[in-house]
Amino acid sequence: MSMYTFPENFWWGSAASGPQTEGRVAGDGKGDNIFDYWYEKEPEKFFNQVGPGKASQVYTKYKEDIQLMKQTGHNSFRTSIQWSRLLPNGTGEVNSEAVKFYRNYFAELLANDIEPFINLYHFDMPMPLQTAGGWLNRETVAAYEVYAKTCFELFGDQVKKWFTHNEPIVPVEAGYLYQLHYPEEANMTHAVQVGYHEALASALAIKAYHESKQEGQIGIILNLTPSYPRDENNPADVKAAKIADAFFNRSFLDPAVKGKFPQDLVDLLKEKGMLPEMQENDLQLIRENTVDLLGINYYQPRRIKEKETPKAENPMPEDYFDVYEMPGRKMNPYRGWEIYEKGIYDILMNVRDNYGNIPCFISENGMGVEDEGRFIQADGMIHDDYRIDFVSEHLKFVHQAIQEGANCLGYHMWTCMDNWSWTNAYKNRYGFISVNLAEDGKRIIKKSGYWFKQVADQNGFEE
Incomplete structure (x- = not known):
């Protein structure tokens, strides 16, 4: 038997977000x-036409949920404040009902020895700001800075782990390149400007937090998807993989940790005439306000080969590379994603070697499975052994990275309880805890939840 023991005070828990869990109730203010608006406009784009208003009812069930977190071994939990809940117009008046809800929510977590890790932005742009341009508009950056300061003032006594963005590349990709999220654009010039404004907003929030003199840390959550070349001995494949890495990983990782954008990406965008509009002192501000802590989301690798297909009509990142399907890869068939556990180790080694070994943690890692009701057994519980295997195999590589000096402080699975997932709604389930929509959101811990409790209690596992 091998024993995998993790460092003392390791963060065991899970991650979620406000817009994916809270739901809406009458009078909540x-x-x-953008998702509320988009769903109202085009509900057919959402799986089974389930929208964010339903979500997982955390707004009314958070006390029950926190007890279930206790039962599944959580000592920490990440969620987000909804900008559109706290500031219904994105700017201006604070919603007192939201303040009451979040303070009660955070207090309940703390009373149960679960530390709240709180993210400020999880894809949920307030619609009045989106109407004025969203992240394309420089004024949104200023509005976000005010929103961040408001959160620090209102909740800073309860929250000591803050994060500026979750996966800031997603609004860029999904909203402005690949038409997966509202506003469904395919415009690389807009995508670059959106990404730049997100990075600038993050630096402004970091500056504001450090100036507040609160005793805590502020970081960012990035989905770091390693780009592996088809053939490491083929210079064209290696170059293509490096460009993909610049677009999708280093575009946010470098400014967040090193305070500067990757030069190869800057050169490429300059050559295309696509550098973002910026103001004097922006780059200094980014340089001087880097993160204290890095959250790493990892689900799948990105496999890349040199460009062999025709270029798209409009400029796109894929002008420089093609995606490569590796023969014999292990797959999650429900998501169409490759399962490659060593990727989590490779990310941690990269952070160790190339990013000053900044304090970091695995902030998301998980397995979405469709129709999990198939796995309910006579005890009424979903026996999700596949999820236990998925998490334990990734944890082995996290353990190895820590043994080799990676400064990794925790592991949060996506997600605590099954939650609403954008246009996929509840198609794929990820949680330690099942949510039955047909029975008013009834919660039942899955087998993986009980397993995770043992892992957390032992601060590791044996195999």
């Missing part, structure tokens, strides 16, 4: 964000 929440304003619309």
